[in-house]
Amino acid sequence: MTAKPDASPEDDDLAGYDVNGRMCIVTRESGLPDELIRFVAAPDGTVVPDLKRELPGRGCWVKIDRSLVERAVAKKLFARALKADVRAADNLGEQVERLLLQQLLQMMNMARKAGQLVTGSAKVDAAIRSGAALAVFHSTDAAADGVRKIDQARKAWHLGMETEEEIPSFRLFSESEMEGVMGQNAFIHAAVLAGQAGEGVVKRAKMLEQYRNGGQSRAPGGAGQQKQ
Numbered sequence: 001m002t003a004k005p006d007a008s009p010e011d012d013d014l015a016g017y018d019v020n021g022r023m024c025i026v027t028r029e030s031g032l033p034d035e036l037i038r039f040v041a042a043p044d045g046t047v048v049p050d051l052k053r054e055l056p057g058r059g060c061w062v063k064i065d066r067s068l069v070e071r072a073v074a075k076k077l078f079a080r081a082l083k084a085d086v087r088a089a090d091n092l093g094e095q096v097e098r099l100l101l102q103q104l105l106q107m108m109n110m111a112r113k114a115g116q117l118v119t120g121s122a123k124v125d126a127a128i129r130s131g132a133a134l135a136v137f138h139s140t141d142a143a144a145d146g147v148r149k150i151d152q153a154r155k156a157w158h159l160g161m162e163t164e165e166e167i168p169s170f171r172l173f174s175e176s177e178m179e180g181v182m183g184q185n186a187f188i189h190a191a192v193l194a195g196q197a198g199e200g201v202v203k204r205a206k207m208l209e210q211y212r213n214g215g216q217s218r219a220p221g222g223a224g225q226q227k228q
Helices: 066-074 077-082 094-113 123-128 144-161 175-185 195-214
Strands: 021-023 035-040 048-049 059-063 117-119 133-138 189-193
Touching: 035 077, 048 094, 059 066, 059 077, 059 094, 066 077, 077 195, 094 117, 094 123, 094 175, 094 189, 117 123, 117 175, 117 195, 123 133, 123 144, 123 189, 133 144, 189 195
Parallel strands: none
Antiparallel strands: 035 048, 035 059, 117 189, 133 189
16 A cells, blocks of 8 residues: 555545545544544555554544444445455454553653653642642552542642632553553553643543543543443
8 A cells, every 4th residue: 555645644535534524434424533543454455443544545434432443343334435355353443442552551651751640649649739630540450549539639629729620530441451561660540740741641541531431531530431
């Protein structure tokens, strides 16, 4: 597959396009690229997700919702949209979720190196109470008491600031899942701070949460729960 000269990969996305943006091949509803996941055909004829929207060739789009990806596989919509004899793996929905999780954890490593991620309940509590925290994260292994204490700090900050916006809280991965990508930097409690990397973490966390929750983002401050 080769892209057109001086053209972005998305310029080849003739399937699933309308004047308002890209179109989901399942719902036939249009959306902006950040609201959709791009898929392309690999050289071996398999369908692969292109989360960074960088791969060349014709692409097609599905809303950020695991159930819709699985429906596209079941109904063989990728072959129709890509106009090619392609094969979508039965577990494509799971593959996408795994990649979204890996992408989030990699961004967390970047935030840590940039000084935009702090770990440990005491540092997280301090970041919340100072207003420095953009979001907090707990591993799914975290003890309920530890989560409760940090939630109290979030509520205290919210009441003290007299604002409708809360600091969002996420529970999206286990400590063992983190260790596979982050190694010794895995944590039980963490907070991301203002900055490009920290904002990238929050963006990817919301995307993963949306993918798992039927395309719906939870209200700010709600903790995303990992599917069991």
